[in-house]
Amino acid sequence: xxxxxxxxxxxxxxxxxxxxxxxxxxxxxxxxxxxxxxxxxxxxxxxxxxxxxxxxxxxxxxxxxxxxxxxxxxxxxxxxxx
Amino acid sequence: xxxxxxxxxxxxxxxxxxxxxxxxxxxxxxxxxxxxxxxxxxxxxxxxxxxxxxxxxxxxxxxxxxxxxxxxxxxxxxxxxxxxxxxxxxxxxxxxxxxxxxxxxxxxxxxxxxxxxxxxxxxxxxxxxxxxxxxxxxxxxxxxxxxxxxxxxxxxxxxxxxxxxxxxxxxxxxxxxxxxxxxxxxxxxxxxxxxxxxxxxxxxxxxxxxxxxxxxxxxxxxxxxxxxxxxxxxxxxxxxxxxxxxxxxxxxxxxxxxxxxxxxxxxxxxxxxxxxxxxxxxxxxxxxxxxxxxxxxxxxxxxxxxxxxxxxxxxxxxxxxxxxxxxxxxxxxxxxxxxxxxxxxxxxxxxxxxxxxxxxxxxxxxxxxxxxxxxxxxxxxxxxxxxxxxxxxxxxxxxxxxxxxxxxxxxxxxxxxxxxxxxxxxxxxxxxxxxxxxxxxxxxxxxxxxxxxxxxxxxxxxxxxxxxxxxxxxxxxxxxxxxxxxxxxxxxxxxxxxxxxxxxxxxxxxxxxxxxxxxxxxxxxxxxxxxxxxxxxxxxxxxxxxxxxxxxxxxxxxxxxxxxxxxxxxxxxxxxxxxxxxxxxxxxxxxxxxxxxxxxxxxxxxxxxxxxxxxxxxxxxxxxxxxxxxxxxxxxxxxxxxxxxxxxxxxxxxxxxxxxxxxxxxxxxxxxxxxxxxxxxxxxxxxxxxxxxxxxxxxxxxxxxxxxxxxxxxxxxxxxxxxxxxxxxxxxxxxxxxxxxxx
Numbered sequence: 001x002x003x004x005x006x007x008x009x010x011x012x013x014x015x016x017x018x019x020x021x022x023x024x025x026x027x028x029x030x031x032x033x034x035x036x037x038x039x040x041x042x043x044x045x046x047x048x049x050x051x052x053x054x055x056x057x058x059x060x061x062x063x064x065x066x067x068x069x070x071x072x073x074x075x076x077x078x079x080x081x082x
Numbered sequence: 083x084x085x086x087x088x089x090x091x092x093x094x095x096x097x098x099x100x101x102x103x104x105x106x107x108x109x110x111x112x113x114x115x116x117x118x119x120x121x122x123x124x125x126x127x128x129x130x131x132x133x134x135x136x137x138x139x140x141x142x143x144x145x146x147x148x149x150x151x152x153x154x155x156x157x158x159x160x161x162x163x164x165x166x167x168x169x170x171x172x173x174x175x176x177x178x179x180x181x182x183x184x185x186x187x188x189x190x191x192x193x194x195x196x197x198x199x200x201x202x203x204x205x206x207x208x209x210x211x212x213x214x215x216x217x218x219x220x221x222x223x224x225x226x227x228x229x230x231x232x233x234x235x236x237x238x239x240x241x242x243x244x245x246x247x248x249x250x251x252x253x254x255x256x257x258x259x260x261x262x263x264x265x266x267x268x269x270x271x272x273x274x275x276x277x278x279x280x281x282x283x284x285x286x287x288x289x290x291x292x293x294x295x296x297x298x299x300x301x302x303x304x305x306x307x308x309x310x311x312x313x314x315x316x317x318x319x320x321x322x323x324x325x326x327x328x329x330x331x332x333x334x335x336x337x338x339x340x341x342x343x344x345x346x347x348x349x350x351x352x353x354x355x356x357x358x359x360x361x362x363x364x365x366x367x368x369x370x371x372x373x374x375x376x377x378x379x380x381x382x383x384x385x386x387x388x389x390x391x392x393x394x395x396x397x398x399x400x401x402x403x404x405x406x407x408x409x410x411x412x413x414x415x416x417x418x419x420x421x422x423x424x425x426x427x428x429x430x431x432x433x434x435x436x437x438x439x440x441x442x443x444x445x446x447x448x449x450x451x452x453x454x455x456x457x458x459x460x461x462x463x464x465x466x467x468x469x470x471x472x473x474x475x476x477x478x479x480x481x482x483x484x485x486x487x488x489x490x491x492x493x494x495x496x497x498x499x500x501x502x503x504x505x506x507x508x509x510x511x512x513x514x515x516x517x518x519x520x521x522x523x524x525x526x527x528x529x530x531x532x533x534x535x536x537x538x539x540x541x542x543x544x545x546x547x548x549x550x551x552x553x554x555x556x557x558x559x560x561x562x563x564x565x566x567x568x569x570x571x572x573x574x575x576x577x578x579x580x581x582x583x584x585x586x587x588x589x590x591x592x593x594x595x596x597x598x599x600x601x602x603x604x605x606x607x608x609x610x611x612x613x614x615x616x617x618x619x620x621x622x623x624x625x626x627x628x629x630x631x632x633x634x635x636x637x638x639x640x641x642x643x644x645x646x647x648x649x650x651x652x653x654x655x656x657x658x659x660x661x662x663x664x665x666x667x668x669x670x671x672x673x674x675x676x677x678x679x680x681x682x683x684x685x686x687x688x689x690x691x692x693x694x695x696x697x698x699x700x701x702x703x704x705x706x707x708x709x710x711x712x713x714x715x716x717x718x719x720x721x722x723x724x725x726x727x728x729x730x731x732x733x734x735x736x737x738x739x740x741x742x743x744x745x746x747x748x749x750x751x752x753x754x755x756x757x758x759x760x761x762x763x764x765x766x767x768x769x770x771x772x773x774x775x776x777x778x779x780x781x782x783x784x785x786x787x788x789x790x791x792x793x794x795x796x797x798x799x800x801x802x803x804x805x806x807x808x809x810x811x812x813x814x815x816x817x818x819x820x821x822x823x824x825x
Binding site for chain 2 (some may be wrong): 016019020023025026027028029031032033034036037038039044047048049050051052054056059060061062063064065068075
């Protein structure tokens with residue numbers, strides 16, 4: 001297991017949110033949409049210009065900008081190193 | 083009997099508005115919440131002798147103090163204290179929807195949960211134990227299908243039952259863990275001992291808001307009693323320090339975690355049984371794979387945007403023609419039944435043209451809102467924002483800004499009035515304002531004939547290329563100005579994008595029609611009176627003070643001289659032709675008519691120069707000359723404030739050509755080409771000025787209404803004109819210096 005930045009996750013990769021380190025309006029919005037510590041997420045896709053990112057959690061799809069995803073750390077399974 | 087007041091709340095995309103429409107039908111009314119531009123929808127219904135007043139709260143995910151929608155929803159609940167809340171919950175998306183429910187329950191107002199779109203949830207292989215959910219939440223839960231109205235009676239019955247036995251209401255309370263709960267107990271004691279804000283809010287709720295650092299409640303608390311407010315803040319600070327050290331988190335985050343924890347604990351008790359995996363790819367996701375694909379996504383988006391544009395401006399042509407024809411008919415009818423003079427001029431040019439101008443936009447606005455509602459309600463608009471946000475966020479705008487730009491003339495030929503109104507789909511205040519202020523730079527349909535005239539006359543060979551360049555200049559100017567505004571007067575961090583991509587849904591026709599009609603009616607009602615007033619003012623500017631009697635007598639004498647030289651036959655023929663314009667005149671009569679018209683035109687030209695508008699134009703000449711404009715152009719630009727296409731007809735009058743048909747401006751083009759003081763450089767300068775200067779006053783009114791203050795309407799006039807003049811001045815001066823485009 002390792003901790004990565006949400007921005008750096010690949011499409012279809014899954015993981016568990018380990019921290020959401022932002023307060024104020026952005027932090028509140030992120031948490032209100034259910035992106036809280038311990039929630040399981042999967043990367044659903046990226047916009048044609050690679051930003052924003054679309055993720056699947058709690059049974060719905062959420063999109064957020066890359067610079068907003070930066071505040072979110074996700075625990076993922078280690079990838080096989082070739 | 084008194085009315086029962088009920089509020090309707092829930093997440094966006096939960097089917098809330100559809101449910102509202104199902105309950106109230108046509109008995110609804112749209113207004114604004116006091117002091118803000120958030121729409122307030124109210125409706126009425128009677129059920130078994132009880133009258134219910136229903137308010138549709140703005141759709142929100144939470145009840146924070148960060149967005150106007152949320153503050154409005156919250157204030158309505160705490161200030162007006164409805165007797166019950168109907169909470170619309172998307173059954174297929176229960177977890178996140180219940181997050182809002184929990185916040186409603188904490189407010190202590192009786193809540194009836196409508197488990198909506200239960201059919202869609204079933205299709206996804208989910209079944210929900212509503213009875214158990216109801217027991218665990220301590221609130222009635224009714225499965226509903228808003229689209230068909232299924233379950234709406236059961237909801238109303240539950241609501242009336244809730245209103246009937248209010249003492250039955252158990253206090254709803256979530257545990258936020260030992261640390262927070264302990265702090266809350268201390269805070270609750272202080273709050274209740276001092277009756278601190280308890281008139282409006284529940285005790286525990288005030289404590290929670292202090293821990294969440296809620297700006298609105300803390301401000302209110304400070305006004306109520308600074309000492310107690312400080313005390314509560316101090317408890318919050320202590321807790322924050324403690325949580326920071328022990329758990330590396332802060333109260334606000336922990337509260338959200340516990341709310342979701344509470345919901346999970348309930349849902350885990352076999353509330354939902356699924357046939358499929360929760361995150362199984364649904365039809366909607368499959369559509370997204372194509373629609374937001376790197377290659378097909380932008381192509382499909384261009385097609386949809388172009389389709390919206392085509393729909394708005396091409397299909398509305400027929401009703402626009404009806405409205406235009408109707409007003410032309412009234413105008414002709416009035417003209418032929420009134421004697422020449424000021425009253426006739428006021429009624430025809432001021433009132434009828436003014437009202438016609440307002441109503442002429444109505445078909446456009448209806449088509450635009452219908453198209454946008456369709457795109458919005460189907461869920462596609464969220465994808466547009468998703469795909470374009472990267473581009474627009476560079477300029478401090480939002481992905482959704484694109485709609486407003488396109489409708490305003492991003493594809494040449496739109497209209498800024500519906501464009502400004504299209505910005506309603508933007509929920510982020512700063513991005514919305516920057517969008518509203520820059521969309522008028524787009525080349526609307528009324529600017530196009532002006533451009534076509536100037537390009538045709540001075541850049542004839544490269545017409546198509548020039549028109550493309552003009553469109554690109556408008557886009558560049560608008561985006562750069564947006565950036566400038568977002569860095570200066572509308573500065574501030576970008577509003578978080580964090581947005582749901584809702585599942586695709588087929589919108590209901592009823593919903594689309596209600597939506598379209600509401601917004602159109604609002605436009606007619608709000609803009610109508612103001613625009614009529616301004617139209618009369620503009621008419622006065624171009625009409626008064628009129629010519630002195632001696633000059634009028636001179637023109638009369640000239641006409642008399644022409645008439646006296648012709649035979650009685652021809653005079654009769656002309657008279658007949660005046661009443662019936664189908665009569666074809668003989669060659670001799672035509673010649674006389676031409677001579678008479680020439681005198682009329684000369685008179686109109688001199689009268690225009692003598693009018694207030696003419697005086698403004700003449701007095702500005704020393705300044706405007708720096709950008710290459712003579713007084714005649716100035717008057718035309720003043721006239722263009724009424725409507726941009728008037729630039730052409732006013733130029734026509736100023737050059738004594740009379741009313742020039744915007745579609746056939748070739749004669750004016752030739753005239754300008756040969757007129758002294760004109761050159762391709764002047765034409766370019768004027769083209770640039772026309773793109774950027776003050777929007778027409780209908781747009782100014784729309785801007786003021788949409789931003790909620792006249793300040794921004796006034797700003798757009800002053801700022802845009804200054805910007806336009808600066809650009810034209812630079813181009814003209816630099817061009818003159820290097821002798822470019824001298825013709």
